[in-house]
Each structure stands twice: as C-alpha cells, then as structure tokens.
Amino acid sequence: MSSLLTRLQDALGPGFEVERELGGGGMSHTFVALETALGRRIVVKLLPSWMGTPVSVERFRREIQFAARLAHPHIVPLLSVGEVDGLPFYTMPFVKGESLRATLTREKRLPFSDTVRVLRDVAAALAHAHAEGVVHRDIKPDNVIVSGGVAVVTDFGVAKARDNAAVPSNGDQGPAWVTSVGMALGTFAYMSPEQATGAPDLDHRADLYSFGCMAYELLSGHVPFAPNNLQKVLEAHVHQPPVPIETLREDVPAALAELVMRCLEKKPADRPQNADEVLAALDEMTTPTGAMPVLRPASSGRRWLWVGAIAALAAVGAVYALTKGADGGTAPFVLGATVQVSAEPELELDAAISPDGRFVAYAAGVFGRLRIYVRQVEGGGRVALSDALPGSHRGPAWSPDGARLAFTGPDGIYVVSALGGAIDRAVAEPGRTLITPAWSPDGNALVYADERGIWTRAVSGGEPQQLVAARAAHSPVFSPDGRWVAYVDENATYIGDVGNIAPSAIAIVPAAGGESRQLTAATHMHASPRWTPDGRSLLLVADLGGVRDIYQLALTPDLTPQGEPTRLSTGLGAYSVSLTADASRMAYSILRLRSNVWVAPLSRDGPTPSSAARQFTTGAQVIEAMDVSDDGRWLLYDSNRLGNQDIFKQSLEGGEPVPLTRESADDFGPTFSPDGREIAFYSVRNGTRDLFVMDADGRNLRQVTAGDGQDYFPDWAPDGQQLAFSGTAPQAAREVFTVARNADGLWGEPVQRTFSGTRTAAYQRWSPDGRWIAWADRDGVALLDLSVPSTPDGVGLRIVGGRGEGAVRSVAWGRGAQEVYYLTADPTRGNAIRAVSVGGGASRLVMRLDGAGWVQRIQRFAVDDRRVFFSLADDEADVWVMALERGPR
Structure with missing residues (x-):
C-alpha cells in the first residue's frame, strides 16, 4: 500500500x-x-x-x-x-461504466444516435446545475461517464472549488502555465474564450461552449483546435473560427451541425442562452418528424420489442387520442409503440416513468424482499437504488424535476437521488406501514397512505396532515394544479398482497383538507389513478370487464365524472400505470396472477414434506379461499376463471368445476353448511361487502347482512343456524361478529363478539363442537369462548402470540375441536401450516410450503381428517412503456 x-x-x-x-x-x-x-x-x-x-x-x-x-x-x-x-x-x-474519453480513444467518433443521446443527457445535467447556480467550468469527455446507456456528468463544482482554493506558495506553485489552477493541457481544448482570457464574469454559457467542443469531437473525432501548442490553442479559442463540422463529416444532419456551431460562437450572447434551449433542440431532433430519429440501442442478453401501432391496437384494444372534444370534455388516448422494459424472472412492479419519459423506476424481486431499480427505456442495465436499505421497498415516485425518487421502506418513506447515493428518510413512522407515496407538483410535499388513511407532509419536515380517515385507502396522487388529491378508497391489500382483486373506488379530496367524494362505484376493483396534464381526466386500472385493463375517466371542470370510465385496453392485465409530464408516454406493470388449489396428506408422525403436495385445480385463474364439504366429496372455492370472481364447486374425485354464481360483481369466501345443503359467501354486488346464503346448487339466493360496513368470510356454526364473520363499521377495524336466523329463516342483526381495537380480528372459524371461535389478528391466534358473554374487556384466550413464526394469514379446524391449524407467511423464514392445542403451548409443524410459491394471497385454507387444502400463487410481473399519441380534433 x-x-x-x-x-x-x-x-x-x-x-x-x-x-x-x-x-x-x-x-x-x-x-x-x-x-x-x-x-x-x-x-x-x-x-x-x-x-x-x-x-x-x-x-x-x-x-x-x-x-x-x-x-x-x-x-x-x-x-x-x-x-x-x-x-x-x-x-x-x-459509477460502473466507461468515460467518453475511453470510448473516443477506442472508437474515434460516435454514431449520430449515440451522440445525440449522450449530448441530451449532458444538456439535462447542465440545465439542472445552472438553475441551481452551479457552473461546471470543465465539461469534457473525461468528465462524462456512460453507464448502462445513460450519460452522467461528474466533478460538478470542482473546477471552481480548485480555482477559488488556489493560493500557491513560492516553493510549490505548480506549472507556470496554469491560469486556472489544476487544469491539464488537454482541458484547454474545451476552454471557452472567456476562460482563456481570464474573464472575471464567467457564467453558465461557458459550459455551453465546452459542450460544443465536446460535441464537435464526438461527431468528428477531433477537437475544434488541436492542443499541440498551449498558446496557439488559447488564441484560437478567442479569435479563430473552427472548421465547420460538416466539412469533417459530411453526413452530419444539418440541425445537429447548426446547434454545435452555435455553441462554439466566440461571444456568449451569440450562443444558445441556456441549456434548456440546447435540450429543446436535441429533443426536436429525436422526434419521429424531426431531422434524425434515434436508433434504439441493443442490450446484451435482452431483446427489445418495439411494436407498431397496429400491433399494439390488436394486443390491447381500440383507443383514441387525448384531445378536447366539442363538448369541452376529453376523448380517450391512442396507443403508439410499446416496449418491454424488464423481463427478469421475478416480480417487477410499481412502474413509474420519469417526467421526461426516458427512465422507468420500479420495484423488483420476490415478495417481502423487493428493491428499487431504475432503467433507461431505450435499453441498458438496471441500476439498484435501495440495496443499502434493509427490508422490502415499494412504490417509487419521481419528483417533478426528475432528480429524486421517493419510495417506501421499513418504518417510513425514503428519498434518493435518481442516480443513487445516500438514502434519506423523509417521513419516519416507526411501527407503521406507509405505502404509495407521490410528490406535489412543486416538489415540496409528499402524499401517502397508511392503515389510518391518506396523509400529506412537507418534504422539509413538520407534522403530517391527515386528508382522509379510512382504513384501506391508498394510492393518492396530486392533481396537476395541486388543489386535489385522487386516491383509491378500499382494497389497500391490492398493494400489500400484490394484486388483491377486492373492489374499490376512485375518490378525490381537497389537498387543503375537506370532504372527499367518490368518482366511481365500488362494485369492482379500481386502482392506480393518474391525472392527465390538463386535469380533465384520470387514467386508472380497473376490472370492469373481468380482466384488469386501463380505463380513462373524463371529468367536467368541477371534477364531476362524464359518465362511466372508458375502456382503453382489452385483456392487458395491467397492475399500475404512470404518465410522463406531457402524457406522451405511459409506463405500466403487467401482472399475471395465478393461484390454484393444492392438496397434501396430513400426518401425525411428523411434518408432511412439501414434495407430497399435488396440484388439484389447473388453469390461469386466481383462487383465494376454499372449503371442503363434511362428507369429503366436494371442494368449494372462488375463482376468476370466467372473468370476475365467482363461486365454484368441484368433485374431489375429479371432473370439471361447476360455476354456482355468474354475477358481474365479485363473489368470495364460500363455505359449506354442516349438512352440505347450503353455501354462505360474501359479495360486492350491492356496492359493499355483504353476506349471502344460497342452496348448494346455486339457487335460492338470500341476503344475510346489509348496511355501510364491510362483511367478510362467513363461517357456519355446527347447528347450521348461525354464521361468524369479520366485519367493519365505516372507518373501523375488523372485528368478529355472529348473526343468527330464526325459525322462519330470517336473519337477525349481527352481534359483535371481539373488541380487538386496531388489531384487525379476521379469518374466524367456528369449532366443530360449537364452543369456540378461532380467529387471527396481527398478534397471533386467539380463541373466543362462546360460553362467556362478549365484553369489551374480554377478547378471548391467546394461544399463539407474537410473530416469531411469521404473520398469521388464516386459521382452520380439523374434524375435532382439540387443535387449531393456522397458516403463517414470512418472506425470510418461509411459509408454513402449523397446529396448536386449544389449551395453548408449543405448536407443531404440519407442513412447510417453502419453494412451492408464496402464500400471501391465501385468505382461507381447509382441513379434514386426512388432507389439507391450500392455494399457491405463481405470479409474474413485468414493466412496459407505451407511447400515447394525440389524435385528430
């Protein structure tokens, strides 16, 4: 050393x-x-x-x-x-990559498309720095690094720091020719005339001259004035016009040659007056109607798919241009080309396109261990931004200037430079799970959600302001004028469980606080609202047609919906959408959800190996909850195999599934009555989650509960005359209720049985002897003794406490009443089914589900004397970008 x-x-x-x-x-x-x-x-x-x-x-x-x-x-x-x-x-x-100097040493000069791409990146960097009052003063190929197809500028501010710090001593003052301390001979090849003469009033236009020198070299392979004699080079910068670039490379497009030569004007007033002007000129060159379309670079190990408008229309359906109609409303978009940005064999979610449309940020990995990445749309490798932070990270959101990204991580919201570097925690909420952050239009505030509702907070600090009090709201986003926040009301597990298909509505609330109002019905899933730049419509994801597609909701000036959302795609499977600042591009994640029922034998001699499980149902479907009839002949489950979620039963001896419901709204969580003659389930067909009962053949439907609350997962009592379910009053946590019917078959009013506060009592199951109701909350598994009256200070017997084995996802009883089975999901420890005695004590491992798919979506599993039934997910998600074009007026 x-x-x-x-x-x-x-x-x-x-x-x-x-x-x-x-x-x-x-x-x-x-x-x-x-x-x-x-x-x-x-x-x-x-x-x-x-x-x-x-x-x-x-x-x-x-x-x-x-x-x-x-x-x-x-x-x-x-x-x-x-x-x-x-x-x-x-x-x-x-930064892993290669300097432009190294590239030029090898290649001598660059292709036009690569040159324009690099110059545009450098111009964008200069525009930002100049707006902040920082002049680089040493722009040259040595200070530009190309990493993953993206050019980044290094050493900003260093030249001025060197100059101002220079106080040479008599004994060690460096080379006599140094006028700007530390500049080597090669740097003089890029020096502006005002730098060469030592002008004291140096400004940002000096950088544009150096930029022109670098562009000249990228195109021709030569700097404007060869640095073989220092004094002559300095004089040439001040007095001598450079040889026109087109004489050195005849095929340089005229617009590009003109821009380069303007940057090399001797007088600062004759050059472009700011980097934004240069950026605009370069952007014009890269448009389809400009002088020079950009060549999309190939990426090692990946094939980039550009699909024309006709192919895109065939894939995603007919759509129209965003333009003001004769009635003052907005017409739908027309799709242009599409490109797949990511294709790794893992989940790639939460696609967020940068305001200028050149980068996409997203979360990638496996559930519970996701990280934030950035990738250039046109190709190149991805850049990890959050590897240094523990936990799982979601929801990247670009700041309006494209310089920073906010995302969620352990106990808060974090902000990082879009290039990477130090990660700052902008919002700290220990013990709470924050989701779906978004920036205000001025970049000074963040809006986000947690289990209490929607909040906004200044990036600089201060106390958060609650805009909406709602247990399951999420995905807030500011309107372009900053006056409103659109958000999703209900189904926050769409984010947490990655694609949960429960219903939700789009709503808006004043950004300054006030009353919120819904813009869509809550009979279907609505998610990922994004304002168009004019604030006159929202793009969103919905399953109104059975499959998650992109819709556009037109709004009047007072933000009243102009009819129902217009469907823009058919069968796309979108999970979320994101728009550029001018709505010329849209990034979206395509999520393909698949989960089927598996069955494994139960053993009293030790855990059942996961290799003993076999898949029972097949097909591209999502199954969340299931039940087995007491006689062991039938499996009952919900599935979206026909479009939306319906109830099916299937013989355990084989055969085709039989649909029992065919509503346009979703039906979930079916369970057999003890005698097998009835089926209870919950549905959103009335706009809220309500309980229903029907005969086992799907006939004679009767509604059990109604009202403004949400009622989930009914379970029969052994007498067949009562149901236990988890329910909520508006804005309240879930609790366990029971409801009974009289001799005339009429169902009465529900009775609250647990008083868990904020722990969310759920997944309740009635014991075969009728004495207990087992249920799960965030603290584990508890038993409710029905022989003891329910009181607010008596919430049951805790038999599994804490999360040492992972979060409890569901509970079940075997045919006896001595043990409670429960399912745990933990991204680091693995997933498992365990059993515990009603008297408490140590649990026993029934089966590990490691390596067989993640179980986050399991809402109910089933156990009989011989077998355990559960669903496993096999999901895929990739990131795409789509061009949005404006049609004729």
Whole structure:
C-alpha cells in the first residue's frame, strides 16, 4: 500500500476500506473505497500537493458543499469533502461504466444516435446545475461517464472549488502555465474564450461552449483546435473560427451541425442562452418528424420489442387520442409503440416513468424482499437504488424535476437521488406501514397512505396532515394544479398482497383538507389513478370487464365524472400505470396472477414434506379461499376463471368445476353448511361487502347482512343456524361478529363478539363442537369462548402470540375441536401450516410450503381428517412503456 493510500485510509477512518487507486497525476489522485456500513463503493479524489494550504482547503470545502446540493439523474452527486495532511479531497458514488474519453480513444467518433443521446443527457445535467447556480467550468469527455446507456456528468463544482482554493506558495506553485489552477493541457481544448482570457464574469454559457467542443469531437473525432501548442490553442479559442463540422463529416444532419456551431460562437450572447434551449433542440431532433430519429440501442442478453401501432391496437384494444372534444370534455388516448422494459424472472412492479419519459423506476424481486431499480427505456442495465436499505421497498415516485425518487421502506418513506447515493428518510413512522407515496407538483410535499388513511407532509419536515380517515385507502396522487388529491378508497391489500382483486373506488379530496367524494362505484376493483396534464381526466386500472385493463375517466371542470370510465385496453392485465409530464408516454406493470388449489396428506408422525403436495385445480385463474364439504366429496372455492370472481364447486374425485354464481360483481369466501345443503359467501354486488346464503346448487339466493360496513368470510356454526364473520363499521377495524336466523329463516342483526381495537380480528372459524371461535389478528391466534358473554374487556384466550413464526394469514379446524391449524407467511423464514392445542403451548409443524410459491394471497385454507387444502400463487410481473399519441380534433 502506497504512502498516499495509507494516509487516505487513516483520514477516512474505519468506516471505509480504500481498495485501489484508479489513476494519479494531473489534477487529482483517484481511489476506490468501500463504505462498509452500506456495502457501497465510492470514489475519492485527492488533489495534488501543490494545491495544499490551510486556506485553500477551507475554500475548497465551501465550494464543494455548495455543489453537493445538486441532485439529478445525469449528475454524479458529491457526497462529502475532507482533507489528508492538508490536501483536500472529495467523494462521490462509484459509477460502473466507461468515460467518453475511453470510448473516443477506442472508437474515434460516435454514431449520430449515440451522440445525440449522450449530448441530451449532458444538456439535462447542465440545465439542472445552472438553475441551481452551479457552473461546471470543465465539461469534457473525461468528465462524462456512460453507464448502462445513460450519460452522467461528474466533478460538478470542482473546477471552481480548485480555482477559488488556489493560493500557491513560492516553493510549490505548480506549472507556470496554469491560469486556472489544476487544469491539464488537454482541458484547454474545451476552454471557452472567456476562460482563456481570464474573464472575471464567467457564467453558465461557458459550459455551453465546452459542450460544443465536446460535441464537435464526438461527431468528428477531433477537437475544434488541436492542443499541440498551449498558446496557439488559447488564441484560437478567442479569435479563430473552427472548421465547420460538416466539412469533417459530411453526413452530419444539418440541425445537429447548426446547434454545435452555435455553441462554439466566440461571444456568449451569440450562443444558445441556456441549456434548456440546447435540450429543446436535441429533443426536436429525436422526434419521429424531426431531422434524425434515434436508433434504439441493443442490450446484451435482452431483446427489445418495439411494436407498431397496429400491433399494439390488436394486443390491447381500440383507443383514441387525448384531445378536447366539442363538448369541452376529453376523448380517450391512442396507443403508439410499446416496449418491454424488464423481463427478469421475478416480480417487477410499481412502474413509474420519469417526467421526461426516458427512465422507468420500479420495484423488483420476490415478495417481502423487493428493491428499487431504475432503467433507461431505450435499453441498458438496471441500476439498484435501495440495496443499502434493509427490508422490502415499494412504490417509487419521481419528483417533478426528475432528480429524486421517493419510495417506501421499513418504518417510513425514503428519498434518493435518481442516480443513487445516500438514502434519506423523509417521513419516519416507526411501527407503521406507509405505502404509495407521490410528490406535489412543486416538489415540496409528499402524499401517502397508511392503515389510518391518506396523509400529506412537507418534504422539509413538520407534522403530517391527515386528508382522509379510512382504513384501506391508498394510492393518492396530486392533481396537476395541486388543489386535489385522487386516491383509491378500499382494497389497500391490492398493494400489500400484490394484486388483491377486492373492489374499490376512485375518490378525490381537497389537498387543503375537506370532504372527499367518490368518482366511481365500488362494485369492482379500481386502482392506480393518474391525472392527465390538463386535469380533465384520470387514467386508472380497473376490472370492469373481468380482466384488469386501463380505463380513462373524463371529468367536467368541477371534477364531476362524464359518465362511466372508458375502456382503453382489452385483456392487458395491467397492475399500475404512470404518465410522463406531457402524457406522451405511459409506463405500466403487467401482472399475471395465478393461484390454484393444492392438496397434501396430513400426518401425525411428523411434518408432511412439501414434495407430497399435488396440484388439484389447473388453469390461469386466481383462487383465494376454499372449503371442503363434511362428507369429503366436494371442494368449494372462488375463482376468476370466467372473468370476475365467482363461486365454484368441484368433485374431489375429479371432473370439471361447476360455476354456482355468474354475477358481474365479485363473489368470495364460500363455505359449506354442516349438512352440505347450503353455501354462505360474501359479495360486492350491492356496492359493499355483504353476506349471502344460497342452496348448494346455486339457487335460492338470500341476503344475510346489509348496511355501510364491510362483511367478510362467513363461517357456519355446527347447528347450521348461525354464521361468524369479520366485519367493519365505516372507518373501523375488523372485528368478529355472529348473526343468527330464526325459525322462519330470517336473519337477525349481527352481534359483535371481539373488541380487538386496531388489531384487525379476521379469518374466524367456528369449532366443530360449537364452543369456540378461532380467529387471527396481527398478534397471533386467539380463541373466543362462546360460553362467556362478549365484553369489551374480554377478547378471548391467546394461544399463539407474537410473530416469531411469521404473520398469521388464516386459521382452520380439523374434524375435532382439540387443535387449531393456522397458516403463517414470512418472506425470510418461509411459509408454513402449523397446529396448536386449544389449551395453548408449543405448536407443531404440519407442513412447510417453502419453494412451492408464496402464500400471501391465501385468505382461507381447509382441513379434514386426512388432507389439507391450500392455494399457491405463481405470479409474474413485468414493466412496459407505451407511447400515447394525440389524435385528430
């Protein structure tokens, strides 16, 4: 280890391990170090010894701290600043990739499409930095890194920090030709005339001149003025016009040649006046009607699928252009090309497209261990943003300027630069699960959901403000003018359970607080609302046609729905949608949900191996809950095999499933009466979850419960005259209720049996002897002794406590009343079915479900004397991007 490396290690301290030196000499020595606590690599740049005085270090520190405020996808952020023996250094993330200098050394010049893509990324970085008052002053190929097809600019603010820190001593002042301290000879090839003359009033237009020099080299393979003689190069920058780029490369498109030569004008007033102007010119070149369409790059190991408008229409149905109609409303969108952005063999969810449409952020992995990634739409590898954070991460949301991403993680909402780097917790809520964050249009506030409702909070801090009090609301998003928040009312498990198909409605609430109102009915699933830029319609995902598709809901100026949502796709299977700032592109996750019933034998001699399970039902369907008849002949379950969720029964000896309901609304959670002659279930056909009973052949339907509450999962008492269910009053937690019918067959009023508060009592099952009701909450499994009157201070006997074995998902009884079976789901420990005595004590393992699929969607499993029945999910999710075009007026 060199002396310099050793000294740097001592300065960084035990939290870092300096691994190697990338290069030395010139303006800096560059090292790679591992930040051990976060497991990430950083770059450390140490300035040479002739820069070192106490005064220079302090000035250097101030300038670097100012530049460290920059946060943009195309800027490598500065992380920290320090000193080693009086020599200043700064740190930044280690970016895997290749500098443009290395590329040019190998390729000499770049293709037009690659040049425009790189220049656009650099221009976007300059636009952001200049808006923040930071001028780079050293734009050159050496300071641009291409990683995964994305160009990022490094060393922002360093040149000014070097200049202002320079107080050379007589004995060690560096080369005599240095006028801007630390600049090597090659840098003079990109120096603006005002830099060459030492003008004191340097501004952002100097960067545009250097940008022009770099663009000139990317296209022609030569800098405007060859740096073989320092003085002549400086004079040429000030007085000599460069050779027109088209004379060196005749096929340069005229628009691109004109832009480059404008950037190389001697007078700052004759150049583009800001980087946004350059960016706009480059964007015009990359439009389908511009001078030069962009070539989509191939990506190693992946085939990118571009589908024309005709193919897209065939795949997702007929749709129309977003344009103001004659009635002042909005007409639907027309689809352009589509491209698959991700195709890894894992879940890839929560697609969020950047405001400019060039990047997509998403959550990927397995349930319970998801991470946030960013990927360029046009290709390239994905960049991990949240690997350093424990737990599972969801819901990435772009800030309006595209510089940052918010996402949810353990105990809060986190914010990270879109390029990666340090992760900050913007909202801390220990013990609560926060979901679906979104930014306000000005980027100053976040809106999000938890189990209490919808909240908004300033990014800078302060107390959160509750906008909606609702147990299962989620997916809030600000309107373009910031005055309203649209959100999903009900079915928060659509997020937590990844695609739960329970019904929900789209609602809006004033962003300043006030009364909310629903925009859609709650008879079907509605999710992922996104405002169009004019605020006159919402795009959303719904299953109104049986399959999750994209719909558009047109709104009047006072935000009243103009009829029912218009279906934009057919059979797409979308999970969520996201729009660019101008609605020219849409990102969406396609989620293919599949879960079927499996059966395994029960053993008293030890756990049943998972290899003993066999699949009973087949097909592309979702089954959530099931029951077995007391005679062991029939399996009863809910399934969406015919479109929406209906009730089916199937002989356990084989044969085809028999549909018992065929409603357009969803039916769930069926259970046989003890004599097998009736079936109870719950349905949303009346707009809320209500209990129903029908004959075992599907006839003679009777409604059991009604009202504003939500009633779930009925279970029969042994006498066949009572039902236990979990229910809620509006805005309340779920509790266990019972309801009985009289001799005339009329059902009475429900009686509340548990008083669990906020623990959510659910998945209740009546014991075969009628004495107990077993139920689960967030603390484990409890028994309700029906021989004891229900009181608010008597909630039952706890027989399984805590989450040491994983969260309890459901409970069941065998044919006896001595043991309660329960199912646990834990992403790290695995999934299992266990049994525990009604007297409590240690539980026994019945069966592990490891490696057979995740069980998060199981809402009810079934046990008889010989077998256990359960459903396993085999889901897939990928990310796509679709162009949205405006049709004729």
